[in-house]
Amino acid sequence: MxxxxxxxxxxxxxxxxxxxxxxxxxxxxxxxxxxxxxxxxxxxxxxxxxxxxxxxxxxxxxxxxxxxxxxxxxxxxxxxxxxxxxxxxxxxxxxxxxxxxxxxxLSAPRVRDAYLGYAVSQFRRLEGRGDGSFSADTRKRTAKHARHLARLVHQGLELYRTGLLTVRLAEPQWYRDFGERVAGGELDEAKAVLAKAEQDFDAASTPLPERPxxxxxxxxxxxxxxxxx
Incomplete structure (x- = not known):
């Protein structure tokens, strides 16, 4: 060791x-x-x-x-x-x-894959958990997953568009509320956030190079x- x-x-x-x-x-x-x-x-x-x-x-x-x-x-x-x-x-x-x-x-392909790709896989896990009728402990974990995955796509898009990463969120309460809604069964909202992120990545120009x-x-x-x- x-x-x-x-x-x-x-x-x-x-x-x-x-x-x-x-x-x-x-x-x-x-x-x-x-x-x-x-x-x-x-x-x-x-x-x-x-x-x-x-x-x-x-x-x-x-x-x-x-x-x-x-x-x-x-x-x-x-x-x-x-x-x-x-x-x-x-x-x-x-x-x-x-x-x-x-x-x-940084490189453009890796920023997109690392942030958006991970979020895609995790949102699929959220979708597979059901209709919001979770136990209290599972609901708490789901809310945490949802707010952090929304953070990932938003921070990843900023990094992709600007080459800069802001770690501290400007509106943390939005992420808390979003997590609670998803944990309460609003999985369509999670899908919408992810779909918009994919569209935004596709439409965005980036200053990042193809390779680090x-x-x-x-x-x-x-x-x-x-x-x-």
Whole structure:
């Protein structure tokens, strides 16, 4: 197991960052750390599962720099948002450089696929849950799913149209109300939100390139490796 030291960038993500947190919500933290470069030459390099450490109470996910870069190149929404927060709990020089190249991770096809594609699959799951006659616990989870999936399509469209991501939602109450309506059986409204998002993506122009700037990402990662030789 890789000991998590050398944190480069860390902050609060998830519901708290979106402005959707309730008194019952967990506070989720995400961090990027650098493993000592020498470890990559051993028998068990810190890659794959070994490159991520997850703890609960407090809820913290920490990705090694190489894995974090790969996830961001895939435009994983839950990971990408770390680069667009309003404030950070840890921000080093290498963390600053990472934020400085955040646009290098983006590409038009991956933004669309990652945000809209994920939302499509999750809305189908919502549709399969029934007519709103859920147990209280299931209804609560469904409401959470619905509001976060609406957030995904709206944030993804903004990122696709502008190349910029606003993590904190301008109207969080709309998402709360939407989630409650869907959990109460208004699945047609969920379908309508998704259908409009697909139409908007199809109609939108984008400043994003077809491929990410892997050269800039690799340059940053080599700087990290050099710093922790």
């Amino acid at each position: 890789v000991e998590v030291t050398n944190v480069l960038l860390a902050g609060v993500v998830g519901s708290t960052a979106y402005g959707l947190a309730t008194p019952e919500s967990d506070v989720d933290r995400l961090a990027v750390f650098a493993a000592p470069t020498a470890l990559f030459h051993g028998l068990r390099p810190p890659t794959g599962r070994q490159a991520t450490k997850v703890t609960t109470n407090p809820d913290v996910t920490q990705h090694e720099a190489g894995k974090f870069a790969s996830l961001c190149l895939g435009v994983n929404p839950s990971v990408t948002e770390l680069l667009w927060l309003e404030e950070y709990e840890t921000r080093t020089g290498l963390g600053d450089r990472l934020i400085g190249i955040r646009a290098a991770f 700037d892997e050269g800039a990402v690799e340059e940053w990662l080599l700087q990290v490796r050099a710093a922790f030789l």
